[in-house]
Amino acid sequence: xxxxxEADALDGLRDALGLLKDREQVAQRLxxxxxxxxxxxxxxxxxxxxxxxxxxxxxxxxxxxxxxPMWKRMSEEQRILLSRHEAAALASLGIWFELxxxxxxxRHIYDKAATSAHVRYALTEIEDECRxxxxxxxxxxxxxxxxxxxxxxxxxxxxxxxxxxxxxxxFTATLLGEEVLxxxxxxxxxxxxxxxxxxxxxxxxVVEEARHVRYAREELRRQMVTAPKWSQEFTRVxxxxxxxxxxxxxxxxxxxxxxxxxxxxxxxxxxxxxxxxDVMQQGSRRLTDFLDDIGVLRGVGRRLWKxxxxxx
Numbered sequence: 001x002x003x004x005x006e007a008d009a010l011d012g013l014r015d016a017l018g019l020l021k022d023r024e025q026v027a028q029r030l031x032x033x034x035x036x037x038x039x040x041x042x043x044x045x046x047x048x049x050x051x052x053x054x055x056x057x058x059x060x061x062x063x064x065x066x067x068x069p070m071w072k073r074m075s076e077e078q079r080i081l082l083s084r085h086e087a088a089a090l091a092s093l094g095i096w097f098e099l100x101x102x103x104x105x106x107r108h109i110y111d112k113a114a115t116s117a118h119v120r121y122a123l124t125e126i127e128d129e130c131r132x133x134x135x136x137x138x139x140x141x142x143x144x145x146x147x148x149x150x151x152x153x154x155x156x157x158x159x160x161x162x163x164x165x166x167x168x169x170x171f172t173a174t175l176l177g178e179e180v181l182x183x184x185x186x187x188x189x190x191x192x193x194x195x196x197x198x199x200x201x202x203x204x205x206v207v208e209e210a211r212h213v214r215y216a217r218e219e220l221r222r223q224m225v226t227a228p229k230w231s232q233e234f235t236r237v238x239x240x241x242x243x244x245x246x247x248x249x250x251x252x253x254x255x256x257x258x259x260x261x262x263x264x265x266x267x268x269x270x271x272x273x274x275x276x277x278d279v280m281q282q283g284s285r286r287l288t289d290f291l292d293d294i295g296v297l298r299g300v301g302r303r304l305w306k307x308x309x310x311x312x
Contacts, residue, residue, distance in 0.1 A: 161238065
């Protein structure tokens with residue numbers, strides 16, 4: 001099987017979404033945007049301001065137990081406490097994911113020209129992700145909650161994925177981690193029911209992640225046209241399995257124990273919740289539509305995505 005060269009990819013190749021864009025032009029536009037719209041969370045946010053009484057740490061409709069029988073029995077105070085712990089769990093998940101992403105980006109550019117805009121933007125994105133991880137760690141500490149690491153099994157699966165992932169598989173996983181949380185954060189930062197610090201954190205993340213999503217989407221489109229057939233198929237399977245891991249790891253069940261709920265019952269009710277299933281599928285829809293268009297959601301990979309609950 002012959003792999004198309006990068007020059008071929010720049011010369012009139014198309015996918016279902018149309019003509020592939022010039023890699024260097026895309027990267028240069030993203031570099032220009034980064035120069036204008038990047039933030040230092042340590043300076044941008046008021047970390048010392050007290051939390052406001054009665055305000056949420058995550059919109060209630062996005063809290064995992066929302067509209068379940070258990071939720072209806074909980075006091076408003078306990079619901080807000082759960083939102084505080086779930087915000088910390090999502091920040092912890094974000095750190096885990098961004099550490100994986102940074103390593104994948106370094107692998108992607110390892111043998112590429114360091115003077116190219118494509119590589120310079122990847123390095124800029126790594127800078128962004130370093131700041132995001134520090135920001136998430138600081139918001140966990142400020143919230144007075146525990147750090148919620150993923151399970152040892154998922155930690156080791158992440159380590160394996162970093163080792164064996166192909167380039168298109170890496171960018172598919174990147175989009176999975178970025179776009180679902182991005183959808184939730186776009187609902188969070190304008191929501192006046194939510195604590196100002198949380199809104200500030202999500203605003204920064206949304207603005208900067210928009211560039212990361214653009215970079216990953218454009219590169220994944222290119223890879224799904226130019227990569228060998230075996231790599232494309234491997235991407236379909238590994239992305240489906242990563243979707244299954246992501247959907248399970250999304251909320252750490254320790255949050256239920258730490259707010260005084262029966263963990264087993266809470267997990268069962270979340271799994272049975274039609275509202276929660278709809279939230280996760282809505283959060284994934286923009287991504288799954290894109291992946292479907294470019295040929296990732298086929299065969300075994302599509303069945304794995306369905307089993308994850310992220311694809312209807």
